[in-house]
Structure formats: C-alpha cells, structure tokens
Amino acid sequence: MLDHPLNSLGFAKPPSETRVVVAMSGGVDSSVVAAQLKEEGYDVVGVTLQLYDHGAALAKKGACCAGRDIHDARRVAETMGFPHYVLDYENTFREAVIEEFADAYLAGATPVPCIRCNERVKFKDLLATAKDLEADCMATGHYIQRMQGAAGPELHCAADANRDQSYFLFSTTPEQLDYLRFPLGHLASKAETRALAAKYGLPVADKPDSQDICFVPNGNYAAVIEKLRPGAAEPGEIVDLEGRVLGTHRGVIHYTIGQRKGLGIGGLGDPVYVVRLDPDSRRVIVGPKEALSTRIIPVRDVNWLGDAPFDSRAEWHVNVKVRSTRQPRPAVIRPVSATEAEVELLNPEDGVSAGQACVFYAPEGSRILGGGWIWRGR
Template identity: 40%
Template sequence: MNVAPIKKNTRIVVGMSGGVDSTVAAYLLKREGFDVIGITLKIWTDRCMHISSEKCCGPDAINDARNMAAQIGIPHYVLDEADCFEKEVISYFLREYSLGRTPNPCIKCNEKIKFGRLWTRVQSWGVEYLATGHYALVENQDHIPRLKKAKDKRRDQSYFLFSLSPGQLSRMITPLGNLEKKEVRAIAKEAGLNVWDKEESRDICFVPGKNYKEFIQGKKTPSNTHSGFIIDEEGKIIGEHQGIEGYTVGQRKGLPGGQGRPLYVVDIDPESKTIRAGSLKSLFKTHCYASQAHWIEKDIESPRPVTVKLRYNYPEVEALLTLLGKDRFRLDFSSPQIGISPGQAAVCYDGDIVLGGGWIEREKA
C-alpha cells in the first residue's frame, strides 16, 4: 500500500460495507499509523426493510462493519443517507428505465453519495481523505490526480469511478489498488478478521434477488406507467408490453414467441413507448455516441485510438475516439460490438490510465 506522501496520524474516513475489501482497507490504514474512522451509510428507509442481510447496505452488513471496526480498533459510525440516496440514486435508476435507458446506479452512488454527500458531512471532523475498498489506483502527480486500473485486472473497478471530479479523486485513497483479491483475503485471515471468507454481493444493493422488474413495478403508479406495443424490424405490431421499464437492449425474456426465430430487444422508443424486437445480428453496432462527457485527463487529442468499456462486465475493445464539442463524443469500434445499451457508461482508457467517459446515447432507428 503506497500512501507515503500522506503524513502519519492524518485522519482518514473509510467507507465500510461489512465485507472483506473495505475491512482490509481500514485495517491496512490503521496498521500504517493513520487516524482511521469507519463509516457505514444507512441507505434504506422503513419502506425498504426487505433488503436481504447479505447486501452491502443491509442491517446485518452494518453489524459486520461495526464488529470489524471494533476488532481493528477504530471508531465506527452509521450515517443515515436514506433520503439523499432515494433522491440521487433510486430516482435516477427509475427515471432512466422510464426513458428506455439502462442505468448504472453504482457510478452515481460513488459520485453523489460516497464522494459527495459523505465528504460534505465528515469535513467538520478534521478528515483529510476518504478511503474505500475499491480495486483501483489513484495517483497524484504535481497535485493532479490520475485514475488507473488496479493490479488485479479481473477485479478492477476504475470503470465505476470515471465520473469523479479532480477534487474528489485528490482526496481519495484506495489501499487495495496494488493487491489481488487472494492477497486481500490472506491479509484478513492472517489478521484474524472473520470476514476473510465472506461471500461478496455482486448485485445492485437496493434491488433484492436481482429482480429489477419487480422492484420497478413496486415503484410504479398509474401516472408513470409506460405500456405500449412491441414491433418487429419492419414496424409490424407483434405484441404488447406493460412498461418499457421492464426491458433493456439485448434482452430476450418477455418478447412474444411464434416468430420463427429468437427475438431480442434492439431499440426502446420512450416517446412512443414502443419496443422494437429483432435478430441477434441487429444488436451489432460499428459505433456509438455518448454525452455528458467527463474527462479526467485534460487536453485529449481527437481523433485518437483508445480502448473502451461499454459495460463493467464487458471486455475492453479498441475504438477511435472523436470529440464532438465539450460534452459529446463518438466511438468507432475496430470490430462490431453487441448489446450497446443507452444509459450505460462508455469509459475510455489509454493502457491502464482512465481518460474519462460519458453516457451512451440512443440512436433513433
């Protein structure tokens, strides 16, 4: 863990989820002699007590975080951010689906809650840095922050951090950036931290059982229902749906059968509330556009070759980046890509360095 430029006894808040990663992050910082405080955010309201215990925001996870902080020997506090989370993350999540887009709430949570609201609340405590269990590297060169991939490329989470501002990155510490997951578990086991073998949750924390459609249905009212028709690629009506919120580009489930071939969602039109279904071939795209561009690296030349991630769990692909003014850009892929979903983040890299990215736009058919 390389935090040499930071003076010993510097006060650092660690976001603790009750899992092995954030626990080890706190443990390493404490071992290095920093003044460490553990913080867990309560992001559920009384309306959401169905959150399962293994979720990083559930009641049992908070208990795990509290117990691990005690074992490490650091103070631990729970901050209630349920209202802010509802406004900044859940409302965004629901709004994006209602617009026929596929959201990424983890990116918004990092930007608005963990490195936004949390920092605002702890500044009065004399805190100088925020630390997390993210697998990513943040380096500061001449007071200019640079975001890079983690050593463990299979776990790298730099994708989720692309929208952070220079100010947010400059006060961020990622103790696990130079470690692999197996090393993190080994450190926890050796230290006697009983979460060393705790199974991690890979789902969106506020959606129980991976059932996004059920979660969205539970939030719908007659005024925000977006039912309509399902059409084929020739514009023929082949079925009806009860809401575009239940669909995403690339999806097969929920489409009518009897068409003589597998069908996939290839486009969602929020204005007409129409879902267009087509063949697998129709999902392949040679390019895409993105808006709300955010660049960590400055003075990017255009056009220029990059690698890009179009979803977190997708492999990087080679592309040509062309800037279209301040807020938009185009990506031309070296080979056609499948399942490009409006609303997802397109994050651009130069080797291990995160250049920045933006949010994929819908191209009208």
C-alpha cells in the first residue's frame, strides 16, 4: 500500500513535498495553472522563456512570449507568492524554430513553428531545466489531457473541442508525457479558465488570447522570411497545370497551397487555386479546386504513441487531421519503417501541404496516437 494517497498530480506524497515547474507564457492559461497548483499547496516554480529580442517584443501586441508577457508572468508569480525565473532561449529558439521556418517556406512548404517550439524548446530544453531544478514534473497551460492507460500515460484530446491543442502536441514522446502535466485539459470551456483567474485575483484574468505566431507580427509570414532571407521573394510566373503562363507573382513565399484570393489573374472564368509551388523554377502552379484533392500522403519523422510498436502491423485504421482547423477523418496508415509511413485518406482532402503535420487519432474515443510530418505535397 502507498504511504500517502496520490495527489492531484499523481505522486504519492503531499503537495507541499511535490515540486512542479510551470511553463508560464504570461497568458491566462498558464497563469491559472500556476495559481491553482500554488493554492493546492504545491512547491511551484514559474519559468518564462525569452524567445526573441526583448526590445522588439515590447512594441508588439497579440502574440505570446513578448516582453509584456514576461512582465505579466512575473506579476502573477508575485501575486501568488512563488519564485519566477526568465530564461534566455533566444539562440536556441532561432536555431531550432525560426531558421527552419524560413527554410521550409523557401522550399515551398507550409511549416507549423508552434509544433517545433513545443518539440525542440519547451518539451526538450525547458523540460531538462525543470529536471535540473529537481522538479517532480512540469505543468503547462495547454488544452490537452494526460490519462493513465494500461501501458502507461496516454495523450487525449481536451474536453473542450474548441480549445483542443492536440494537433500541436502530437510529437510529445512517451518519455516526455511521463513527466508532463496538463491541468486545464478537463475544463469544459475557456470561460471556466477565466473564472478561475478572477477567483485567484490574477492581473491577467481579462487578457486577450494570443492569435499570431509569436515571432510573426500580424500574420505576415512573407515579411519575416524576407527579413531572415534577404532576396528570397524573387518574382516568377503563375502557370496552369499544362504550364501555360497566366501571370506573374512577386515571390513564391507569398503563396500557400489552396490559396484562391490575391492571385491577380482574374478573368479566367472558373475560380483557380494554388495547387503546387515550385521554388526551384519560381513558379506558382494553379488549377481547379478538384486538382487540390489528395488521397495519399507520405509522412516521416513519425512519433508513435500507441501501445504496440508502429511497424508491428501492416496497417493501422485511425482518424487523421491534416490541418489544425479540420476535423479528424478516417484513414489507413501503412508503416514503411518505424518513422515513415503512407497515409491513405478514405475520403480525399483539399489543400494538403508539405510541412504540415498529419496527426493520428484513435478511431473511437479521444486518444492521440501520434503523427508525422507531410514531406511532399502531392
């Protein structure tokens, strides 16, 4: 028998003897996690990452990890009475996230930097720092659930489907999942989170949610890439599927698969969409909507969270999500190796793009089975 019943974080000891590092972005979600755990009596240590130039961040609104957010995280720590540290991860973040983001766009892909940030910074380096601080676990404000299964901890979708962040956390490894905690995943709505923030008297209770990628002001990806890679936006031709020139463009980096508006080639009759990007020839290829339809998706760098080894079966019947804003759809995964596979969608989808994630879900229930990176568009 256990000497002490399990506490809310799953440890057989009192909260006061359980140290938890909380990754604090300065927003309401992670602030509530820290405040709630502190109120429950845990030994809370707040850590905020400075991910890019502090001076530039101060002038920026509507994104996470900026200078204002560091200040807000510190105020929450002072309000609740726990220590708070700011760690300079600018170089790590630039090398592991921003540089790849720019290179992926230049290669005609559509990257998801928030996944890479979780994978390479927050759940890698910050998690290691939490262990150095002798924490029993690390908690975040992500809307996702960690549940104990027959074979160990499992990753499950958030109770609130509108807030679920499973798409951005598919690359969480079993080892990381063993150490991580997600105290907000069971909440029914964001209103509950804000009510808790008000209850604890947090200065961020009414703070708006961040919308943009933290280093991309106003969602202007192309401007960031041109700054990182001067001369990247070279003009070229817009062509149809047969190669006929329909117009010119001001740089492949300004376009994404599935884009319809802003092509500047009106008067063609039926609408056309971007169906492929060829950065080598600096061509944007357009076609009718049906040309976007994709059934077979190659994926690599697979992170598998199922109980049996990924390549122990010839096929896995699952649901998959190919964009964060889409619902999971039925598919068959055919492993090529332990980290590569071919995904066949039972019903074709439009706008599947290299650089996006393909996330795997159990066909029944809420469990996330992992996912991989789409590595060529069509």
